[in-house]
Amino acid sequence: MSEPLPTPVRKGGVAGWLRRNLFGNPASAVATVLLGAALAWAVPRALHWTLTGAVFRADEAACRALGHHAACWGFVAEKHRLILFGRYPYEEQWRPLVATALVLAMLVATAFPRLWRRWILSAWAVVLAVFLFLMGGGALGLSRVDPGEWGGLPLTVLLTAVAMTASIPLGVLLALGRRSTLPLARTLASTYVELVRGVPLITVLFVASFVFPLILPQGLPLSGLARICIAMTLFEAAYLAEVVRGGLQALPRGQYEAAASLGLGYWQTQRRVILPQALVLVIPSFVNSLLSTFMDTSLVTVVSMYDLTGSLRLALGDPRWRGFFLEGYLFVAGIYFVSCLALSRYSQWLERRLGGWARRTREARA
């Protein structure tokens, strides 16, 4: 008979945690020492570079004196208006500021499931209209600003908001089309979705800037911004269609049969029974699409629009400050990172919460 095993070591407390997580076995101990040494070397230097040694004033001489051994946030201090608002007229930049704040406030409000009511759709329509009016002006004492001059964060927010809201109806239609009993509708929707998902966004943006002017009648006054908005919408709708389709497939057949037995027609069934349930199910995936749309908008830089990414490149065009590009990229990347992290955390929170909701409804039904 074999010997009895020794009593397990008590593993509570900080010491126990350290033992398990940092020195659990020889390999882990070696990794801890190596990684710890690397961090001990890197972290103080990184802190010095970003904070303690850095210059925060827009003082070019002081920045040059640093010799890149510490960050020159002076570049951001000097150029933040250009990076954030692009080429929008300097005196009028309160308008994009207010407009963007409005959209962001609306976004925050929408984040509360308690406010998911029908009126929130109308509220979004009003907010977007006010946004466009504030940006474009041309009435009520606001001077007119051509869409070609819009830029920076407001442009990024605008593209995201328009592409997202406009692609919802199209995406829902495409998803319904893919599950339709009409062969023609099914083929068309499937072809469209697979075609668009198969090509890079850049090619779709090229279509917007090169092909739209060719296939649209010449009298049609469509600005570059409008063309890009349409292209982004057409692109994101294909991805959204797949998201919605997931929700449609998650619903039990019984829902269709119950609707049919109540004598509801196709559109009534979809509008009153299927879509309200399916769309709530996919809200977390929907937030993830919002996140990728937000990141995708950076690509409009390639077709010469000055969104957040593009206006950073504009700011870096100044040869006096070009050397401090790392600070600029960190600033812009920081904006994207904080927004995206918040969105993805929100989506995870929502998933847990709605998961609980879905479970409760299932249990209530059972």
Next chain:
Amino acid sequence: MQASPLSFRTRSGRARLYQLALAAALIALAIGAAITTRHNLEARQIRSGFGFLAEPAGFDIGEGPVPYTPQDSYLWAFLAGLGNTLRVAAAGVVLSTLLGTVIGLGRLSRNALARWLCTAYVEVLRNVPLLVQLLAWYISVTELLPDAANPIRLLPHVYLSKSGLAYPTPVWARGWAFALAGLPLGLAATWALFRWARARRERTGHTPQVRWAALVVFLAIPALGWAIGGAPRALDVPEVTPFNVAGGGGVTPEFLALLLGLVGFTAAYVAEIVRSGVLAVPHGQTEAAAALGLTRRQALRLVLLPQALRVIVPPLTSQYLNLTKNSSLAVAIGYPDLVSIANTAINQNGQALECIVIIMGVYLFVNLVTALGMGVYNRRVALVER
């Protein structure tokens, strides 16, 4: 009374009517677009059709595996672009798989420090747009690295500078051709060896240890070819001159920045896929394998990996496709990939429709081939249910 096939009163009749209306609307739209396009093209004096493909392109392409001169045709230029796309995609797929696997397993490590670092990597890289990362890499490569006159020496004869990475390459000779020819032979011989080992195990119950023998066979046949071909040993070694790094093989800063950006970004997604794949195999499988007396390595190879791979491979393939599609961002930093070439061609001759049809067609073809391959793979690994 028999209802007409196009009646509003029957469901099938309505279905036919709706589809007819849809088809009519689409056809009208298409005809309208065709007419305006024709009109617009005439007004701008732009030709149409794919005839331009045979004409000389006239612009230069800085790099690539496909030999190209400005006198070559547009078609050849597109092929050179495709070659560049595939080159960066192939390198990106290999490197991001390696890096992503390391980071994904790192997130599952028992070491908390490794876990945190890998989590931080994934969170940061996934939440910053790829284009921002690419532009940052490109400007870093071109601004922070030293001039080509005094490059950084990474290894003996490997130099990194503003003009890219330079490294030694073998001078092409008959021996290398023989070695290349030996490669498939070596592969076939290795495969035969494994088959023999398997047949032997099934017949006798003993597993012959062929791993090292297989490696030797795999390497020996190409080496033999190299030796028969005259054992060429000449290397084209890059040398630092007062002005630049001359000779040797190399990659441009554009390629380097694109590769770094794509690999860093995609690796974060690969890491998540690997992590969820490993977590998808229940712990009971490890215990069951141990109960059967398998060693840890056997358990990993025969029980855990096949099950994890079934979860990992499909999303991994779509990440590879994403990487290939994302390589089109090359146009932002001037790497001559397929999309950049098309962009240049459009700016030269204005034939946007044709050029965009070409690039979309190529991407769709790549997608289709991958989807077919995935279908075959899924059928092979799918669970056989009773």
